[in-house]
Amino acid sequence: MSDLSPPRGTGPLAKREARLAWGLLSPTLIAVALVVLLPLLAIFWISVKPVSLADLRAPEVVLREDLRGDAEAVGDEANIRYRLRNSSQEQPINDVSFTDTIPDGLTVGALDARCSLDGQALSCDLGDWEPGFRENLMIPVTVGQAFLDGGVDPGDSEPAIEGKASSVLTNNTFTFENFARVFDGDEFWGVLGVTMFYTVFGTIGALLFGLFAALLLNKEFRGQGILRGLYLFPYVAPVIAVAFAWILLFDPFSGSANALLVQMGVTSSAINFFGERPLALIMVTVFEIWRYFPLSFLFILARMQSIDTDMYEAADMDGASPFQQFWSLSVPQLLGILSVLFLLRFIWTFNKFDDIFLLTGGNAGTRTLTVNVYEQAFAVSNIGAGAAVAVVIFGCLLLFSLFFFKFISQEEGL
Amino acid sequence: MSSLRYGYITGPVLGALWMVVLSTTVSVAMSFATGDAFRPSILLSLVWGALGGGLIVAMGRNMMIQAVIAVAVIATVMIGFGPMVTGDNAGMFSSIFGAAVLGGTFAVSLAVILTDITPGELTRHEFEAAVIRFLTGFGYIFFTAIVLIPFYVMVMTSLKNQAELIQNPLDFSIDLSKGWDLFRSYDELFRQFNFGTYLLNSFIISVLTVFITLLFAIPGAYAVARLRFRGRAAFSRSILLIYMVPMIVLALPIYIAFSMTGLRNSLGGIIMIYPVTTIPVALYMLQGYFRGLPAEVEEAGLMDGLSRLKVIWKITLPLSLPALASVSLYVFMIAWNEFLLAFMLLDDPTKFTLTRGIASLNSSEIPRQHLMAGSVIATVPIMALFLGLEKFMTKGLTAGSVKG
Numbered sequence: 001m002s003d004l005s006p007p008r009g010t011g012p013l014a015k016r017e018a019r020l021a022w023g024l025l026s027p028t029l030i031a032v033a034l035v036v037l038l039p040l041l042a043i044f045w046i047s048v049k050p051v052s053l054a055d056l057r058a059p060e061v062v063l064r065e066d067l068r069g070d071a072e073a074v075g076d077e078a079n080i081r082y083r084l085r086n087s088s089q090e091q092p093i094n095d096v097s098f099t100d101t102i103p104d105g106l107t108v109g110a111l112d113a114r115c116s117l118d119g120q121a122l123s124c125d126l127g128d129w130e131p132g133f134r135e136n137l138m139i140p141v142t143v144g145q146a147f148l149d150g151g152v153d154p155g156d157s158e159p160a161i162e163g164k165a166s167s168v169l170t171n172n173t174f175t176f177e178n179f180a181r182v183f184d185g186d187e188f189w190g191v192l193g194v195t196m197f198y199t200v201f202g203t204i205g206a207l208l209f210g211l212f213a214a215l216l217l218n219k220e221f222r223g224q225g226i227l228r229g230l231y232l233f234p235y236v237a238p239v240i241a242v243a244f245a246w247i248l249l250f251d252p253f254s255g256s257a258n259a260l261l262v263q264m265g266v267t268s269s270a271i272n273f274f275g276e277r278p279l280a281l282i283m284v285t286v287f288e289i290w291r292y293f294p295l296s297f298l299f300i301l302a303r304m305q306s307i308d309t310d311m312y313e314a315a316d317m318d319g320a321s322p323f324q325q326f327w328s329l330s331v332p333q334l335l336g337i338l339s340v341l342f343l344l345r346f347i348w349t350f351n352k353f354d355d356i357f358l359l360t361g362g363n364a365g366t367r368t369l370t371v372n373v374y375e376q377a378f379a380v381s382n383i384g385a386g387a388a389v390a391v392v393i394f395g396c397l398l399l400f401s402l403f404f405f406k407f408i409s410q411e412e413g414l
Numbered sequence: 415m416s417s418l419r420y421g422y423i424t425g426p427v428l429g430a431l432w433m434v435v436l437s438t439t440v441s442v443a444m445s446f447a448t449g450d451a452f453r454p455s456i457l458l459s460l461v462w463g464a465l466g467g468g469l470i471v472a473m474g475r476n477m478m479i480q481a482v483i484a485v486a487v488i489a490t491v492m493i494g495f496g497p498m499v500t501g502d503n504a505g506m507f508s509s510i511f512g513a514a515v516l517g518g519t520f521a522v523s524l525a526v527i528l529t530d531i532t533p534g535e536l537t538r539h540e541f542e543a544a545v546i547r548f549l550t551g552f553g554y555i556f557f558t559a560i561v562l563i564p565f566y567v568m569v570m571t572s573l574k575n576q577a578e579l580i581q582n583p584l585d586f587s588i589d590l591s592k593g594w595d596l597f598r599s600y601d602e603l604f605r606q607f608n609f610g611t612y613l614l615n616s617f618i619i620s621v622l623t624v625f626i627t628l629l630f631a632i633p634g635a636y637a638v639a640r641l642r643f644r645g646r647a648a649f650s651r652s653i654l655l656i657y658m659v660p661m662i663v664l665a666l667p668i669y670i671a672f673s674m675t676g677l678r679n680s681l682g683g684i685i686m687i688y689p690v691t692t693i694p695v696a697l698y699m700l701q702g703y704f705r706g707l708p709a710e711v712e713e714a715g716l717m718d719g720l721s722r723l724k725v726i727w728k729i730t731l732p733l734s735l736p737a738l739a740s741v742s743l744y745v746f747m748i749a750w751n752e753f754l755l756a757f758m759l760l761d762d763p764t765k766f767t768l769t770r771g772i773a774s775l776n777s778s779e780i781p782r783q784h785l786m787a788g789s790v791i792a793t794v795p796i797m798a799l800f801l802g803l804e805k806f807m808t809k810g811l812t813a814g815s816v817k818g
Contacts, residue, residue, distance in 0.1 A: 018643035020722055024633035025649070028693055031630060035690035036656055039667035046667065056673050216553045227554075229804045233561050236800045238751040240769045241789030245568040248782060251583075254576075256567060259583040260445060263501075264453040290560060321538040322546050351660030354753050370662045377666055390663040401658055405651065 043394070046387035050175045053381035059088030059131075059165040061096055065155045071143045080106075080154045082124075082137040089132045093163040099123040100159035102139075105147025109140035129163070178388035182376075195350065195368040198285050202349045205289035207342060210296025211334075215326075217297075218304045228301075235294035243358035246287055250274060280364035284356050288349060296341050303337040304330070343404050347397065369393050419541045421471045421533040428548050429467020429524055430460040436520050437497040439555050444512040446566065449585025451501025452512055459497035462490060466520065470528050480521040487517035523551060565793075572599055572787035579782075599787035607784070608763065609791060612771040616750055616792075619684055619767060623749040624742045626689040627696045631741070634693070635700035636726055640709070650701065656694045661754050669758050679762045687755055692745045699744070703737035704730065740806040743799070750796050768792045 010018070062085040069078035080102070086093050102108060102120045111117060115124035115137075122139065182188060213231055217224055234242060250257045250273035258270040273283050307330070315325050353370040356362060362371035369389060377386025418424055437454035444452040466483045473479045490496030491513035498516055500509045527547045530540050570586040571579065573596045578585070588596060603609040637643075638650050668687060669678070677683035707730065715725045731738070756770040766774065772788040 014642065017641050021637040021641035021643040021646075024637040024641070028630045028634040028697065031690050031693060032656060035668070035687060036659060036664060039664045039671075040659065042667035042670070043663060046670070056670060212553055213557055216550060216557070225804070227558070229801055230561055231557055232800070232804075233565065233797065236747060236796060237565075238753070238769055238772075238789070238792045238796065240751075240753050240772050241568065241793045242564055244772070244776065244785055244789055245564040245571075248571055248786065249564055249567045254580045254583050254782075256446070256583045256586075260442065263445065263451050263584070264441070319539070322542045347658050351658070351662075353660065353662040358753075370660055373662050373666065383666070383670065386666055390666060393660060393663055397658055397660070401655055404658075 040394070043387050043390045046384060047178055047391045048174045048176065049384050049387075050173060050177065051383040051387075053378065053383055055091075056383070057087075059086060059091040059093055061085075061093060061098070061129075061161045061163045062087050063098060063159055063161055065100070065159060067154050068138075071147070074143060074145050074148065076143040077109075078141055078143060080139040080141055082139070082159075083134075084126070084137060085134040086129045086132060088165070091165055092131055093129045093133075093165045096126040096129055096161075096163040097124060098126075098159045098161045100154075101157040102141070103147055103152040103154055103157070104150055105144040106141040106154070107144060109142060112137060112139070115139070175384070178382075178384040179391075181382075181385050182388045182392060190365075191367050191369055191372050194281060194366060195370075197281060198288065198352075198356070198366075198368055199346060199349045201285050202288035202292070202352075203342060203345045205285065206292040206345060206349075207296050207338060209289055209293035210298075210300055210341075211338070213293060213297040214300040214304055217301060231297060232294040234291045239291070239354050240358060242291065243287070243355060247274065247359060250283065274360050275364050277365040280360050280366050284359050284366050287355060287359060288352065291355065292345065292349075296345065299337055299341055300334060303334055307333050339407070343400075343407060347400050347404065350396065350400070351393075369396075419536045419538065421531050421536055422468065424536060424541060424544060425467040425471030425528055425531055425533075426464035427467070428527060428544060429465070429470070430463035432524055432527060432548060432551070433459040433463025433466065433497050433520060435552050435555060436516060436523075439559065440512055440516045440519075441498055442559070444508060444515075445584050446563070446586055448505070448508045449582050449587055450504035450508055452504065453499050453501075455497060455499050458490075458495065462487065462497045463520075466524060467528065470525055471531050471533055475525040475528065480525055483524075484517040484521035487520055488513040491516065527551065568786050568789050568793070572783055572790050573597070575783055576781050599781075599783045600791070603784060603787055603791065607771070607775070607788075608766070609768075609771060609788065611764065612766050612768045613791065613795075615681060615766065616768040617795075619681065619688065620746045620749040622685050623688040623692060624745045626685070627692045627745045628738065628742065630689065630693045631696035631700055632731070632738075633726070635697045635704055636730060638697070639701040639704035640712070641722075650698075653694050653698050657698075661691065665754055665758055668755070672759055678759050679765060681765055683759060684756065684767070687759075688749050688752065691752075691755075692748050695748070696741050696745055699741050700734070700737060703734055707733055736806065739803065743803055743806055747796060747800070750792075 064083040066081055066083075067078055068081045070076050071078040082098075082100075084096075100122050102117075102122050104120065108117055108122070112124065114126055115122060117123075124137065126135075126137075217228055217231070249255055252258060252270045252272040252275070255270075255273075257273070258267075261267045262270065271279070274280050311329055312325055315329055320328070351370060352368075353374065356366050356368055356371050357374065360366045362368070362375055367375065370393065373386045373389045373393070375386075376389055377383045418427065434454065434456060437459045441452040441454045444450065466487075469483060470479060487496060488510075491498050491500070492509065494500075496513070496516075498512065500512065527544060529544070529547070531544055566586070570588065573588050574586070590596075638646060638653075672678040672683050677686070711733070712725050712729055715729045716722070720728065751769065752767075753769045753773070756767045757773055760766055760770050763774065768788075769792060772785065772792060775785045775788050
């Protein structure tokens, strides 16, 4: 009796398809794992390590070799001098040893107790070194004819050095000082407050301006294409170029904006737009709105153009005024794209680094969390603290994206 | 609101506001163009604007009235009692020109705004239509101004020397008699500051990034869009998740890893990193497009004995050329404009990209003129490319969601 129930599980065809899919995806997966997931894990690791910028260079044995004394005739006494040094002032190096080849024709005299000679091969075992340790090791030699003929300098043979330095990145020292530092005092709440102001107002502003611009261009007229292209300029231009243009425009001494305001009688003295609290924060937010309204504008315009015009005609017939049409027809239709844009832009504004970094460098009360990562890691040279801030950012983002996915599943997948 | 809905109130109110908008616009434009002192007088603008609005509503919109209004505006400006005040140092010609522009545009555009506005009570429809026409006019002026001014300042500053600018920051007029000497900054950047190399570096990196990104993203996007496998839904979501990770968080470990492996300061290192930042975006945009392609064509190909890979190569890709163009353009833009990684990873002036090169110009020893010239050099190619292919860009950006 043959089994008549439908086949269960995945058939060979489906399996082959899945295999192909994973095969096609694997390059991307590997690349993303290497450049995104690995660094993310590294951030968590570094955030509990006392790492400073200087620790990135592992301590190493610095060795210089030269021949001291006369070595011009057979029988001359000379010394091969090895100048040895621990490059790090903070880290010890353990089990330091090196081997070198003594040139032919040099006869080694009384040997240092830590060294041994096998033929012409010299090897020295120098034990453990303190941080900042330095020593001159002398190997007395007698010159023979072969040395004078050979013309080989002792320095010509590269000594092989060994030593175990424990890098702070890989050892077992852990600390929570980084996090303590990040959360310490009022600074953190200040930074968080600035970040939230920048994110919330930057996002809402860009959306509203984008909506306004989209309303303007949502009709056919000559030159519409040109204007649409023009309004995208702020988004397309390199951030560094427009940021510097803004700095120049709002410069307190030679900026045109100040000159214009003074001329119009709005202000009597020049305003330092990017240097004063709280004006600097407002200015970087305005810059964010200026730079990203084109993106919202583009999405909203695309959505508007897909709305059926019949509806508006019907509303017109029924006597709805333009504003009523906007509120009761357009806004409900646009709500989906607006909320998706809000969520996406919220997260990306939260992540924004370049703009503020270029405009103010995080000074004058504009230090957001992302700028703080850079500030801690490179300005204060405390990589660990920078990583700790990054972990905090990542935590916030996880929170946002939980919310985001809960919400976006109801919207059409943008 | 309803009390506003009478022609003899709506007309003057909109006229007054419109005059403020126009006199401010013309003043700013004339100041930027000539460096002379033009400024709007808000109070007089309100008064004259209201009169103009009232006149148009009362007398109807005909050529005569418009001409009268234009001439009146020009005359009041010239005797110093108009909506726009010109400083003593302003030249005769620029004063007349400014006044004429203001009078002409005001008379013509106000008549358009006040179409259908009659002295008596207005319907809600007529009233709101007029307000919308006013807001539309304001919007065009506003957006065009905020977009153009920074770029105008950028270009003009690159052509003027520092001393001239400090003397009068508003004077952007350029002395054409200087001829090629105007472009001295550009010349110096290319000759002394290696900008030719940077331009080439940026170009090579961007093009390579586009190719590598497509190489990874096309198969990935196809798999997500067409093939059934477990975890497909989770996968297409996690693509979105990946580009929510901020670059600065990744840049720190990448900096450490590159420092330790000696990849820092090499263009090879940059080319390894850039595509990975763009692959998720490209994959997301492409899979959206692939989903929209008819599956039947591909199935026909499969029936006729093509393998999946052949189907992708011979059917899917030719059909999705427009999407490939927009994704390429977008990825090119990201790579060309990228600043953070280039700034952190490149220290050697012979290996800079354009953005990194501009950052190195930001020092007190180098004139601002050079900084702006560098900015123009970085901006012009991407703008030209973008304006030429604007259609693709617009479509591509909205086809899939996009990172900014």
